[in-house]
Amino acid sequence: MSLNDTATVVRRADYTLSSFLVDSVELEFDLAPEQTTVRNAMRVRRNPDAVSETSLQLVGEKLKFVSAQIDGVPVDVLIGDSTLTIEDVPDSFELTLTGLCSPSANTTMLGLYVSRGNFFTQCEAEGFRRITWFLDRPDIMSTYTVTLRADKVDYPVLLSNGNLVDHGDLPGGRHYARWQDPFRKPSYLFALVAGKLVALEERIKVRSGGEKLLQVWVEPRDLDKTRHAMDSLIQSIHWDEARFGLELDLDRFMIVAVDDFNMGAMENKGLNIFNTKFVLASPETASDADYANVQAVVGHEYFHNWTGNRVTCRDWFQLSLKEGLTVFRDQEFTAAMMGGDERPAVRALKRIEDVRIMRQVQFGEDSGPMAHSVRPDSYSEISNFYTATVYRKGAEVVRMYQTLLGRDGFRRGMDLYFQRHDGQAVTCDDFRVAMADANGRDFSQFERWYSQAGTPRVAVTTQYDATAKRYSVTLTQSYDDNNATVVGQTHTGPWHIPFAIGLLDPYGADLPLGLDGESAARETTRILELTQTQQTFTFVDVETRPLPSLLRNFSAPVIVEYDYSDDELAFLLEHDSDPFNRWDAGQRLFTRELLALASRAAAGQRLETNEALMGPIRRVVTDTSLAAGLRELMLVLPTETWLAEQMAESDPAAVHAARQFLRKWLATSLKDEWLTTYEDNLTPGAYEPTPAACGRRALKNLALAYLAELDDPSDAVRLADMQYRTANNMTDRSASLGALLNASAGTGIDFGKHALDDFYERFKDDPLVVDKWFALQAMQRGTLQRPTVEIVRTLLSHPAFSLRNPNRARALVFSFCGANPAQFHAADGSGYSLWAEQVVALDALNPQVAARLARMLERWRAYVPALREPMRGALAAVAGQVRSRDVIEVVRKALG
Numbered sequence: 064m065s066l067n068d069t070a071t072v073v074r075r076a077d078y079t080l081s082s083f084l085v086d087s088v089e090l091e092f093d094l095a096p097e098q099t100t101v102r103n104a105m106r107v108r109r110n111p112d113a114v115s116e117t118s119l120q121l122v123g124e125k126l127k128f129v130s131a132q133i134d135g136v137p138v139d140v141l142i143g144d145s146t147l148t149i150e151d152v153p154d155s156f157e158l159t160l161t162g163l164c165s166p167s168a169n170t171t172m173l174g175l176y177v178s179r180g181n182f183f184t185q186c187e188a189e190g191f192r193r194i195t196w197f198l199d200r201p202d203i204m205s206t207y208t209v210t211l212r213a214d215k216v217d218y219p220v221l222l223s224n225g226n227l228v229d230h231g232d233l234p235g236g237r238h239y240a241r242w243q244d245p246f247r248k249p250s251y252l253f254a255l256v257a258g259k260l261v262a263l264e265e266r267i268k269v270r271s272g273g274e275k276l277l278q279v280w281v282e283p284r285d286l287d288k289t290r291h292a293m294d295s296l297i298q299s300i301h302w303d304e305a306r307f308g309l310e311l312d313l314d315r316f317m318i319v320a321v322d323d324f325n326m327g328a329m330e331n332k333g334l335n336i337f338n339t340k341f342v343l344a345s346p347e348t349a350s351d352a353d354y355a356n357v358q359a360v361v362g363h364e365y366f367h368n369w370t371g372n373r374v375t376c377r378d379w380f381q382l383s384l385k386e387g388l389t390v391f392r393d394q395e396f397t398a399a400m401m402g403g404d405e406r407p408a409v410r411a412l413k414r415i416e417d418v419r420i421m422r423q424v425q426f427g428e429d430s431g432p433m434a435h436s437v438r439p440d441s442y443s444e445i446s447n448f449y450t451a452t453v454y455r456k457g458a459e460v461v462r463m464y465q466t467l468l469g470r471d472g473f474r475r476g477m478d479l480y481f482q483r484h485d486g487q488a489v490t491c492d493d494f495r496v497a498m499a500d501a502n503g504r505d506f507s508q509f510e511r512w513y514s515q516a517g518t519p520r521v522a523v524t525t526q527y528d529a530t531a532k533r534y535s536v537t538l539t540q541s542y543d544d545n546n547a548t549v550v551g552q553t554h555t556g557p558w559h560i561p562f563a564i565g566l567l568d569p570y571g572a573d574l575p576l577g578l579d580g581e582s583a584a585r586e587t588t589r590i591l592e593l594t595q596t597q598q599t600f601t602f603v604d605v606e607t608r609p610l611p612s613l614l615r616n617f618s619a620p621v622i623v624e625y626d627y628s629d630d631e632l633a634f635l636l637e638h639d640s641d642p643f644n645r646w647d648a649g650q651r652l653f654t655r656e657l658l659a660l661a662s663r664a665a666a667g668q669r670l671e672t673n674e675a676l677m678g679p680i681r682r683v684v685t686d687t688s689l690a691a692g693l694r695e696l697m698l699v700l701p702t703e704t705w706l707a708e709q710m711a712e713s714d715p716a717a718v719h720a721a722r723q724f725l726r727k728w729l730a731t732s733l734k735d736e737w738l739t740t741y742e743d744n745l746t747p748g749a750y751e752p753t754p755a756a757c758g759r760r761a762l763k764n765l766a767l768a769y770l771a772e773l774d775d776p777s778d779a780v781r782l783a784d785m786q787y788r789t790a791n792n793m794t795d796r797s798a799s800l801g802a803l804l805n806a807s808a809g810t811g812i813d814f815g816k817h818a819l820d821d822f823y824e825r826f827k828d829d830p831l832v833v834d835k836w837f838a839l840q841a842m843q844r845g846t847l848q849r850p851t852v853e854i855v856r857t858l859l860s861h862p863a864f865s866l867r868n869p870n871r872a873r874a875l876v877f878s879f880c881g882a883n884p885a886q887f888h889a890a891d892g893s894g895y896s897l898w899a900e901q902v903v904a905l906d907a908l909n910p911q912v913a914a915r916l917a918r919m920l921e922r923w924r925a926y927v928p929a930l931r932e933p934m935r936g937a938l939a940a941v942a943g944q945v946r947s948r949d950v951i952e953v954v955r956k957a958l959g
């Protein structure tokens with residue numbers, strides 16, 4: 064590969080209106096795995112608003128051309144590598160194209176493909192062009208009529224978007240179904256499914272009175288695992304009506320589960336297609352996290368029906384218009400379903416989880432070679448831009464509107480957005496302007512959240528004037544200009560940052576806050592609007608020197624710099640009324656301690672305990688007035704990945720040593736507390752995925768994990784053995800297995816073998832659980848005698864392993880490369896060799912998934928010198944062997 068010649072870059076600035084429009088599409092499929100015939104009859108006309116072209120050029124990939132007609136008359140076409148061109152077309156005509164594709168040979172899971180004998184499609188972003196030639200861009204919106212024909216025995220169920228308008232038998236044991244979608248949509252929302260599937264059905268009434276049919280389609284063996292997805296769908300429908308006044312617009316709404324899927328799920332109009340991982344759930348097979356994920360993803364895809372489908376994106380640079388907004392909506396939905404609208408402490412559980420991902424994944428992305436803004440300026444392969452920045456930071460940007468406008472103001476903005484843009488393909492600017500106009504606000508500076516990459520830093524200094532009783536807070540914003548990618552971008556000026564702040568008095572109570580010039584003190588949390596590079600806000604009538612609680616609830620996606628003492632952090636951890644900031648104070652304490660330990664470890668110095676830390680931690684462990692779930696979040700140490708990123712030069716080995724040292728010390732010093740915590744948080748009785756029960760399980764299993772760190776882990780082994788044998792749910796079963804594996808790594812005694820074997824035997828027919836079996840092993844601590852890379856290599860040739868199934872590849876390979884940093888970054892480079900082999904192998908099968916794996920070395924420059932060279936070498940080796948645009952873009956930018 065030569066790094067420059069293959070990459071065609073698409074730029075946002077180059078957007079032009081399409082010269083042609085497609086008003087309607089009639090598709091006919093003769094489905095057969097080896098060769099499927101697709102007949103595509105389109106009503107095409109010149110776009111009156113665009114530059115007129117004489118010839119029509121469509122895109123198509125991996126298709127065999129059969130025939131073309133205009134208004135029924137055969138016409139000559141020019142077939143290019145991925146184009147089909149017809150010269151001198153009339154102003155308005157019917158174009159009929161017939162072509163062939165081969166679903167069973169398709170390993171990319173884009174376009175039409177076969178999974179376990181059934182047909183599925185995935186068209187976002189540019190998969191429709193693998194089904195037929197088309198103007199495959201999201202601003203071409205058309206109505207679709209779809210006829211499916213297939214063998215009746217092999218494919219008894221035939222589904223597509225919209226309403227079933229006709230079906231019947233055909234000669235030769237075949238049958239057909241015709242579907243009509245009444246709503247105009249872009250091609251990326253087209254879908255079909257055909258095969259041996261069964262459905263859980265439910266009929267519900269929507270607010271305006273209409274009756275709707277809901278279906279969750281799965282393979283027959285999985286029907287008993289669909290209840291939770293159905294319940295989540297019903298909750299989603301009701302929540303969107305109540306919170307946003309948005310109603311389901313189709314008579315029928317279908318979810319279909321598929322084993323082979325590149326991402327989480329897809330919002331095809333009326334026919335959502337899901338990775339089985341985000342549909343199937345039963346207490347024995349799905350963990351608490353799985354239950355939560357099913358609910359969140361079902362919500363996410365359902366919410367797209369309005370934010371994405373009814374109002375869609377003008378071009379793919381606007382992806383965050385639908386993804387950021389829809390992630391925000393699913394986060395709010397989850398929080399509400401947890402009971403967070405009534406209980407701030409419960410709401411914080413969800414917020415903490417989301418912020419953890421932001422900081423760990425998005426901040427990392429933002430300081431690496433793939434850094435891009437929420438609305439990127441260019442890409443080579445759009446699939447690479449379904450990122451934490453577009454999704455997660457995009458959701459934070461949407462959340463900031465709500466923080467600035469309040470829930471009611473945000474709702475007014477949403478209402479105006481739909482009033483103006485229903486049925487259109489629009490831009491992030493259109494959304495921002497709707498928010499501004501509905502509330503009489505000027506959000507022109509806010510635009511920089513969309514256009515500027517990089518994570519803003521806000522440095523805070525404070526000053527207390529005891530005589531005047533004034534407390535001033537100076538906020539200074541900047542961004543990390545060391546990042547080469549970000550430097551290349553235009554930073555036009557400061558961001559508009561909503562900065563939530565509270566002030567604690569010496570007893571830990573919130574002060575009512577009044578700013579200079581205001582007549583009376585107001586709330587105890589104020590949103591300061593930082594719009595300049597530096598601004599000072601002065602609070603009046605402040606009787607004693609307060610302690611600031613900064614960026615409450617993570618009110619903006621920024622890094623706060625403030626010189627807290629350890630004692631002040633401990634005070635916030637104990638007293639802050641903002642539960643999010645209590646957690647954050649604890650994390651700062653831990654991070655500080657762990658980074659100090661890591662630098663000692665890196666320098667080969669002895670690691671020593673810091674007794675001052677123990678008081679605050681013991682208080683959290685024993686504070687039974689705190690919800691178990693919150694205590695658990697407060698007691699989990701920051702991950703090795705996050706810690707390594709905080710170092711000037713990432714040193715995974717030093718971070719691992721530091722974190723293990725602290726874990727063992729916490730385990731030893733608090734042994735009795737952990738034992739009590741374990742006993743006090745059992746969840747006897749039937750399994751329930753409620754926040755309270757999930758919190759208890761999480762805390763109990765954290766206690767177990769700490770006990771497994773002891774030099775003598777016999778208590779942990781005894782408890783874990785019993786828990787493994789008696790568990791009535793997957794959370795407890797897998798946590799006990801994890802604890803056994805961990806105790807084994809610590810002692811060199813194999814405590815885990817029998818449970819590991821039992822786990823496989825018990826669940827070998829359930830792919831999603833077998834994935835857990837692979838992942839647990841890939842993420843385990845290695846020992847000198849047996850590094851994890853060797854275990855992973857052995858598992859690569861396990862009969863149940865296959866790189867072709869994305870979930871399986873993620874379970875083993877991604878878990879090792881992405882979630883086991885100490886082992887992956889082994890000094891001998893063994894992890895990098897494995898990574899390189901797997902990227903190359905995946906590149907030939909599934910570029911989209913390969914590129915995700917490729918990204919795991921993109922931050923190589925941030926590591927210690929001893930790792931940098933082997934990492935660069937592995938990247939260079941991969942660069943020489945890969946072919947896909949997806950992987951080439953990633954490695955080119957990484958080596959850049």
Ligand code: TRP
Pocket residue numbers: 185187188325326327328329330363364367386446449
């Ligand atoms: N739009 C999907 C979502 O809800 C993302 C998605 C699913 C996707 N499958 C994909 C994107 C395949 C690109 C390719 O987030």
Ligand code: ZN
Pocket residue numbers: 363367385386389
């Ligand atoms: Zn989405």
